[in-house]
Amino acid sequence: MKKILITGGAGYIGSHTAVQLVQSGFEPIIIDDLSNSEEKVLDRLEEILGKRLTFYKGDCSDRALLDQIASEHEIAGVIHFAAFKAVGESTIQPLKYYQNNIGSLLTILEFMKARQIKDLVFSSSCTVYGQPDVLPVTEQTPRQEAESPYGNTKKICEDIMVDLVKSKAGIRVISLRYFNPVGAHPSGKIGELPIGTPANLVPFVTQTAAGIREKLTVFGDDYDTVDGSCVRDYIHVMDLADAHVKALAYLGEQKDDFYDVFNVGTGNGNTVLEVINTFEKVNGVKVNFQIGERRPGDIVKIWANTSKINSVLDWHPSYSLEDSMRDSWNWQKNL
Numbered sequence: 001m002k003k004i005l006i007t008g009g010a011g012y013i014g015s016h017t018a019v020q021l022v023q024s025g026f027e028p029i030i031i032d033d034l035s036n037s038e039e040k041v042l043d044r045l046e047e048i049l050g051k052r053l054t055f056y057k058g059d060c061s062d063r064a065l066l067d068q069i070a071s072e073h074e075i076a077g078v079i080h081f082a083a084f085k086a087v088g089e090s091t092i093q094p095l096k097y098y099q100n101n102i103g104s105l106l107t108i109l110e111f112m113k114a115r116q117i118k119d120l121v122f123s124s125s126c127t128v129y130g131q132p133d134v135l136p137v138t139e140q141t142p143r144q145e146a147e148s149p150y151g152n153t154k155k156i157c158e159d160i161m162v163d164l165v166k167s168k169a170g171i172r173v174i175s176l177r178y179f180n181p182v183g184a185h186p187s188g189k190i191g192e193l194p195i196g197t198p199a200n201l202v203p204f205v206t207q208t209a210a211g212i213r214e215k216l217t218v219f220g221d222d223y224d225t226v227d228g229s230c231v232r233d234y235i236h237v238m239d240l241a242d243a244h245v246k247a248l249a250y251l252g253e254q255k256d257d258f259y260d261v262f263n264v265g266t267g268n269g270n271t272v273l274e275v276i277n278t279f280e281k282v283n284g285v286k287v288n289f290q291i292g293e294r295r296p297g298d299i300v301k302i303w304a305n306t307s308k309i310n311s312v313l314d315w316h317p318s319y320s321l322e323d324s325m326r327d328s329w330n331w332q333k334n335l
């Protein structure tokens with residue numbers, strides 16, 4: 001069984017990817033400093049998988065710890081999820097974001113080079129596209145100046161990996177540009193665990209439905225979209241997790257010094273109001289929401305062209321928006 005080091009593997013997307021990796025015959029080795037997750041996730045993963053995953057509590061910028069892991073396990077590849085991701089906080093504490101998101105990637109790349117670990121899958125984001133002129137966005141759509149330090153870290157990380165591959169360091173990299181991850185494992189045992197006020201729509205919806213938040217505000221209903229609210233491409237986290245497994249398999253077939261980037265979305269856009277309506281309909285619960293002012297800096301609409309990942313990685317999403325809303329609510333209820 002190939003061992004894959006998953007940085008940030010106790011987090012939202014990492015934990016779901018760990019499940020899919022095990023189910024595809026890989027052995028995940030998780031490193032997470034629990035800065036945005038809880039150790040309980042490991043118990044939940046054990047309940048789902050019927051076995052305990054190997055877990056190191058620590059910072060993936062700690063080279064000595066990485067070397068220790070590599071001396072204890074033959075690591076075949078890395079999936080680098082670990083990063084801070086709160087866009088708003090990144091505008092207030094930009095150095096914290098540059099330090100963690102870029103610093104951890106640099107350490108991981110140095111480590112991989114030194115240990116001759118070839119394959120890396122990196123968590124990038126559709127935020128690199130900004131508000132694109134033409135929709136849906138393909139991987140050729142030009143990246144735009146980042147709206148936030150967080151978004152900038154994703155652009156810079158992509159550039160660093162491109163430069164390293166050009167230098168013939170022998171590594172093979174895929175950047176997955178995630179659109180909007182939603183949903184949870186169908187068992188309801190793992191899901192998104194926002195600490196503090198959620199920055200993303202769906203946790204806000206589920207917390208409002210659960211009575212934890214009094215009211216959800218929809219920022220603007222007068223944009224140029226079907227119902228005036230913003231449009232995003234919501235991808236179920238289980239489908240997203242699968243894309244990492246496919247990406248690893250594909251990397252294994254490539255020559256050294258390989259870099260490519262793939263959009264991971266459904267290829268469909270849904271408005272904020274459609275998400276709320278779907279949530280209410282599927283789960284039979286009301287969400288207390290109000291229409292508020294437009295929020296400065298919000299992207300009005302973005303969704304993915306997914307032809308590349310569909311044809312090259314043979315990856316196709318299998319969960320619907322209804323599934324996502326059902327699974328998110330199921331997870332919230334378990335919480």
Ligand SMILES: NC(=O)c1ccc[n+]([C@@H]2O[C@H](COP(=O)([O-])OP(=O)(O)OC[C@H]3O[C@@H](n4cnc5c(N)ncnc54)[C@H](O)[C@@H]3O)[C@@H](O)[C@H]2O)c1
Binds near residue numbers: 009061083123180193
């Ligand atoms: N969730 C989204 O909406 C979204 C969208 C696009 C891209 N991404 C990217 O996907 C990745 C995973 O996101 P997520 O939603 O699972 O976030 P998350 O916060 O749930 O998971 C990230 C995990 O990394 C850990 N971590 C952070 N810094 C670390 C470090 N230096 N060393 C070890 N562990 C560290 C955290 O404790 C957490 O468990 C991130 O890189 C994020 O930027 C997420």
